[in-house]
Amino acid sequence: MAPSTSSTVTLDINGEKHTLSVDHRTTLLDALRERLDLTGTKKGCDQGQCGACTVLVDGRRTVSCLQLAVASQEREITTVEGVAEGERLHPVQQAFLDLDGFQCGYCTPGQICSAIAVIEEHAAGWPSAVTEDVRPEAGPPPLTPEEIRERMSGNLCRCGAYVQIVQAVARAAAETRTGTEGAAA
Amino acid sequence: MREFDYRRADDVSGAVALLGADPDARYLGGGTNLVDLMKTGVERPARLVDVRTLPLDRIEPAGDGGLRVGATVTNSDLAAHPGIRHRYPALTQAVLAGASGQLRNMATVGGNLLQRTRCGYFTDVTKPCNKRAPGSGCPAVQGEHHNHAVLGASEHCVAVHPSDMGVALTAFDAVVSYESADGPGELPLADFYLPVGDTPHRETALPPGALITGVTLPPAPVAARSRYRKVRERASYAFAIGSVAAALDVSGGVVRDVRLAFGAVASRPWRAGIAERVLTGAPATAEYFAAAADAELAAARPLPDNGYKVTLMRNLVVAVLSELAEEAAR
């Protein structure tokens, strides 16, 4: 096969399939922002050093600036534009809004996507760097403010909204738990 | 970033064949380091061979209580795996101490071992660097080096290896499996990284074009009581300035088995073999822990601004081993 520098790809974004030709150099982040007009995902550093470009890929939070678009096929991509249910905000979005978990708003979509995943990772029993005992027999750690801070640390916020973001994540996590228990009951 | 060809490999031998002997081709795993280096111009590949979807994403039993970790297992899956957390808790701690949740979801085990130094001279193509541009010089020796190597470095390069995971794997005698054009092969992690010498650009003993397929953790009962401690310049999402992976088996107040490895002090995860030998059979007390650390660090050759690392590593060894000894006594 002769070398080629672009490919036609199909990207599954927020439940919708988009087929486009991409330069292999194009990251998922740039494909979203420059090609698909999905500008909710932000470019803060373009080097995996700030988390502003966080999206969910197959349900897992990912920095889209280090993910090539051509390597993103056959994966389910969810951006901040796809987390609400119609007009009803995702509990994480609502908590950010109510508790003022942002100022300039530029890191916010990444923080929100990250927070959604943090709540799920914690629910799945994943330990973190501040979990005292990571052995499975120790059981899952409670989602304390310290756990939230560590797990959210890949999302920088220069305005300094961390205090309110942690409150928002805690509230949304509690609501999610209540919701789950309610559904189970 | 120059234009490049992109191929997705269907299987391991296909990946090796796609890469071939092309010095301008690179394997693409999670991309967390390679894509970054391409953006900064440090790497300018003409072809990427995507190996992320190869069937190397399993963690399976190996031997008598060991585990084999596939090369494309993500850092997150490695850290969350019950077997790892139960048998090698320091490995989970080390992985979780690295990068961020997002990056750990992307980064793979194979890529982690092959990641490049974060030395600010290496990552800036406007500056000299023997590792990136052999023969151009090492400005760190005279310049900024407060987070550079104190062990095993040379005048040609004082960069440190950035991996946390690799430190724990080194402590636990992990063995790297690979596939090359000549077939499969294995390299103990102890022999995986080459000495710096005057060839800092040559980093591993992997044959050219080889693809890492997995890492085997041999059985190590001592690892069940293990710990990873990392010190960095902010509380999270930063590379280490010093770290320790340690495992300790104490019986009757005496060290029966000990594993010790250091991070962020050398061009490779540093196995503290001298300290281990000093400690084995010695009383499990802070005095002996300190003596063992001193024995290991006697070879340290700090630069003007990184001598603190000798103190830091000594203190970390004493602190982590003391904690493990206390746990054992409980």
Place this chain on the structure above:
Amino acid sequence: MTTATTGAATPTGAVGTAHTRVEGRDKVTGAARYAGEIPFAGLAHGWLVLSTVARGRVLSVGTGPVLGMPGVLTVLHHGNAPRLTTDYVGMLGVPPDPTAAVFQNDRVPHAGWPVALVVAETPEQAREAAEALVVTYEQEPHDIAFSGTRPDTYPADGHMPALTEKGDVEAELAASAHVVDEEYTTPEEHHGMMEPHAASARWDGGRLEVVDSNQGTTWVADEIVRMFSLDASAVRVRSEHVGGGFGSKGLRAHQVSAVMAATVLQRPVRVVLTRRQMFSLTGYRSPTTQRIRLGADPGGRLRALDHRSLNQTSTVWEFVEPGAGVARIMYDADAHRTENRVVRLDVPSPTWMRAPGEAPGSFAVEAALDELAEKCGIDPIELRLRNEPERGPVSGLPFAGRNLAACFREGARRFGWADRDPRPGVRREGRWLLGTGTAAASFPAGALPSTAAVTAEPDGTFTVRIAAADIGTGARTALTLVAADALRVPTERVRVRIGDSDFGPAGIAGGSMGTRSWAWAVTAAAGELRERLVPGGTVPPEGITVRSDTTAALGALTQRERHSYGAQFAEAAVDVTTGEVRVRRMLGIFAAGRIVNPLTARSQLVGGMTWGISMALHEEAVRDGASGGLYGGDLAGYHVASHADVPAIEADWVDDPDPDDPVGIKGIGEVGIVGAAAAVANAVWHATGVRHRSLPIRPDRVLRAGEPRV
């Protein structure tokens, strides 16, 4: 036609009541579009090429091969770029930083100086072509060595006199019972706002439109008009959402090069800076070296105060980081001397960064006072209260409200200060030594002339138009509340439109002056509109619009020392065996004028305090002597505080309306960082007994200072 109604004669009470951000929903759903996100048909992409040498001149720009690369449209450089006018003084009273006036000559005054712009059809093509462009230089030796002992420093005014002096400092020091004489240093610090600088420029029907991310559309439009010698009416700058500014988002190389390229190519061009480019092109806070000498009588009353602050600036632009300005407001002494000096080096131009002067200056002054308190054996709060001046120590003017003592009293009560054991190094919890510290804060309360237009719409709503900027401050929301109260209508009936230079001149989001300046204009226009609307009268289809201009009102303000104040408290934990420092809690109590929106105000004050933690423990840009450029100039090499570094921080305030402001506002954007780093450093001393006079208090510095062996 519709009936015009405003509310009853009582205010609605919107000001002072918590209100979520009016654009909040757009921000949490990703619908809010920032500068680089507005679509343009036929958009081309520009990529800047920066110098790799720190001093010299450009010999050649190898455009030939690059112009043949895929998609490349043009390469602009000093040999072909449009000529600019730079001999003017802009709206903020300073000439333009030549770093923004790109491609005018072959001189290279610092590493990372813009030498070319490559424009291509796609960003990927532009980037590769920019990286492939070969530029040759005649390199000259550079000098970037910043130190307090250099012979070539000189006193510089900036926005305040370089020197103030009264009394005989040496005599008073000699007669003092207690003396502190120390040097404090702060490093080069960068704004690091999350949104990179981005601008798109296009000519449309004879008008230049620039969609930008900035702290003032009037400001940036005015600079572009002057630089490109255009009619003021021919330039429109829009900046609806701004991903942080902190002083850095004025006129910079990206707008100017985008306008040049759009002019040359006659098609829309966008230039977005990379994160690494931001570290050399968008300003920074200069490092400072500050010598402080304090002399006090046995009771802690200051007899002598001498503060000399030195910062670096570039060879092409003078910027003063006025660290020595702090004591001119905060503390009096029988002999009082303050001086700001600068030295010109082959470095990029520094600029305003959140609390310029006060942030580094307060670190030095408030740390020195803590040392003095220790020497005097007096509680640090008591020491400050004993030195509360009656009038401005330098100006002699009365204070327009100085509620610092109230802040300390309330803060001490809530922080539990009374139980504090003053001895250092005696509290341990596991591996951590614990300590607490305090510091005072102040920042000037100013206002800039602004105009606003308020329109009564036929549907009973009101539209406010003002060229304000919401860089995360919550200004859009605050102005909504202010307008609602001035109109005496519910906030739901008020729509505030900002970020457009076509709305008429307005002040910038800077110097903690934004909301105060704009609220004044909005209040004036809304108040007049309310009077004009006759109850039961009708509104024509085009609405009824009233415009205001605050220039005269501001000019008539009585001269007073007008400032916000605060008392900062921090608890720090230090592991002296590893050098790790963690802030465990922080409290700030502020007297900062009338608080318009408690929800967003608290966020902003807490944000400032978070900057204080970051400044105290993390932030330091390292300049490489050999190359003259930064070492690790990106967000991995330059550490700002992460989530894990920031504990539960509380900010609150005491009642402190400004008597001369129509709404009572003073300004809260900056006072939150002032003193915060000193409070942390003082807490580190209280924990360990070791004074850290050089920021940041990094693990290696803690280890070196303590050299503890376990």
